[in-house]
Amino acid sequence: MDFKDSPEQAEFRRTVRQWLQxxxxxxxxxxxxxxxxxxxxxxxxxxxxxxxAGFACLDWPKEYGGAGLSQLHKVIWSQEVSAFAEPDGYFVIGIGNCGPAIMHFASEEQKRDLLPRMASAEDVWCQMFSEPSAGSDVAGLRTSAVKRGDKWIINGQKIWTSGAQHSDYGVVLCRTDTEVSKYRGLTMFFIDMHQPGVEVRPIKQMDGDAHFNEVFFNDAEIPDHQRLGEVGGGWGAALLVLMNERLAISGVQPDGFPEFLQLVKTLRLDGEPISSDPLVKAFLAECYYRHAGVKAASNRMLTAVAKGGMPGAEAALGKLVGAAMNQDIANFALQLMDGAGAVMEPELARQQAHFQKTVLFSPGIRLAGGTDEVMRNIIAEQVLGMPQEPRADKGMAFKDIPSGNQHP
Ligand SMILES: Cc1cc2nc3c(=O)[nH]c(=O)nc-3n(C[C@H](O)[C@H](O)[C@H](O)COP(=O)(O)OP(=O)(O)OC[C@H]3O[C@@H](n4cnc5c(N)ncnc54)[C@H](O)[C@@H]3O)c2cc1C
Known part of the structure; x- marks a missing residue:
């Protein structure tokens, strides 16, 4: 790993910093x-x-709304923009996950039409994989797409779709064949979220917001040219999306450490700086080494990607440690701040209930993009080379896999 900017990168960093300022x-x-x-x-x-300003999707080709630069330029941008209050990771699912799928599978005409509008957030995109009975085991999904002439008819339900209520388009994974194994009977499409047959119902969370949604498809018709990849090639397409998701969230996923450090530097308890409390010092030290480890793992992955590699299973490490740490920090900080932790008035509490909000939302981050247990499985199997967990449905046709919906 070499974290020093080349002269060209240093110049780019200066330009970005100046523009951001x-x-x-x-x-x-x-x-x-x-x-x-x-x-x-x-x-x-x-x-x-x-x-x-020409800074959107820095590593995308210019003709698709990007800047034609490298992944490293994107990293420099992320590092610089993180010092500011702008919502830079807000549309990460569309741009980070759906973008590469369109780039890889859509026609040239579609790419030139869809990607620039995605890059500037004129169009917002969502990713519809998870279903009520298919989350960790996403290949077990049941939303069907049936071919009729040159159209596909989609029926079924997705759930936990982030941002669907604000989205113009979505990438949707469907079952197109139940006669083959669950992985081989999937096909990916994109769909207009405002078209007939698509109904979005927001789900309210415990923090009061509605981040994600249920999405229902009732005879939603889409033309065959909205298919992304081969019929039956949906699992490979989904893996491409999920791989890019790892990369996309590694840049924006909070671990809570910078905010906690800031709190420790400013908070006083009974007239004393909180930083002199031995329990606070011990917790801060523990967080620091976790934070440093996550950063090193993320830098290692980005270095590999910058050299033309793909984000590896090691990204699971950053997700596993970072998400849990974010939750631990929020719980600890809220206890430190007592009642002030819930105050939103900036004159009374500078943090404006930041940690309370994190206490309420951080459990979701431990599930989104793969749960802690799934991350551990990935690390065990793909990083440590341990044997795969047993798969009872291996090689079975999807229609023969027992489910709660079947009656004897
Ligand atoms: C904030 C948030 C945003 C999300 N956004 C999206 C989105 O935009 N699009 C989308 O498609 N999905 C989205 N999801 C869904 C997310 O991908 C799933 O919640 C996640 O994959 C887990 O699936 P599940 O909820 O069905 O839980 P399940 O898979 O039913 O898991 C239940 C429990 O069993 C454990 N478990 C399951 N399988 C194993 C195993 N093999 N070994 C060990 N333990 C296991 C899990 O870890 C978990 O504790 C989002 C979720 C959240 C919380």
Whole structure:
């Protein structure tokens, strides 16, 4: 790993920093916490501004709305923008996950049409894989796509779809064949979220927001040219999306450490700086080594990607440790702050209930993009080379796999 900028990268960093100083809002500007709708509108404006300045999707080709630069330029951008308060990771599912699927599988005409609008967030995209009975085991999904002439008719239900209520398009994984094994009977498509036969129902979480949704398909018709990849090739296409998801979230996934460090530096308890408390010091030290480890693992992955490799299973490590740490920090910080931890008024509490919000949302981060247990399985099997866990449905036709919906 070499973390030193080349002269060209250093120049790019200077340009980015200068532009951000002139165009981005500083952190802790005292702004009140916003509603989800307001945040969404703000994010759209920010993405448009970034695109107008030529910094959107830096590693995408220019003809698709990108800047034709490298992954390393993207890393430099992420590092610099993280010092500001802008919602830069807001549309990461569309751009980070769906973008590569369109880039890989769509026709040239579709790419030129769809990708620039995705890059500037003029169109927002969501990813519809999970279903009520297919989350960790996503290949067990049941939403069907049946070919009729040159159209596909989609029926079924997705769940936990982040941002579907704000989305214009979505990538959807469907079952097109039940006679073959669960992996071989899947096909991927993209669909207009506003078309007939698509119904989105937001799910309210315990923090009051509705981050994700149920999506119902009732005879939703799509033309064959919205198929992404081969019929029956959906599992390979899904793996490509999930691999890119690992890369995309590794840049934006919070582990809570910078915010906690800031809190420890500023908080006083009974007139004494909180940083002199032995319990706080011990916890801070523990968080620091976890944070440093996550950062090193992420840098290692990014270095490999910058050299033309793919994000490896090691990314699971960052997700596993970072998500748990984010939750631990929020719980610890909220206890330290007592009642003030829940206060949103900036004059009374600078953090504006940041840690309380994290306490309520961080459990979800331990599930999203693969649960802790699934991450452990990936690390055990793909990093440590341990034997695969037994798969009872191996080689069975999907229609023969027993399910709760079948009656004797
Ligand atoms: C905030 C959030 C955003 C999300 N956004 C999206 C999205 O945009 N699009 C989308 O498609 N999905 C999304 N998801 C869904 C997410 O991918 C699933 O929740 C996740 O994969 C787990 O699936 P499940 O909820 O069905 O749980 P299940 O798979 O039913 O798991 C239940 C429990 O069993 C454990 N378990 C399951 N299999 C194994 C195994 N083989 N070994 C050991 N333990 C196991 C799990 O770890 C878990 O504890 C989101 C989820 C969250 C929380």
């Amino acid at each position: 002139q165009n981005a809002r500083p952190k802790n500007d005292g702004a009140q916490r916003k509603s989800q709708g307001e945040l969404y509108e703000e994010a759209k404006l920010w993405y448009q501004k970034v695109a107008d």
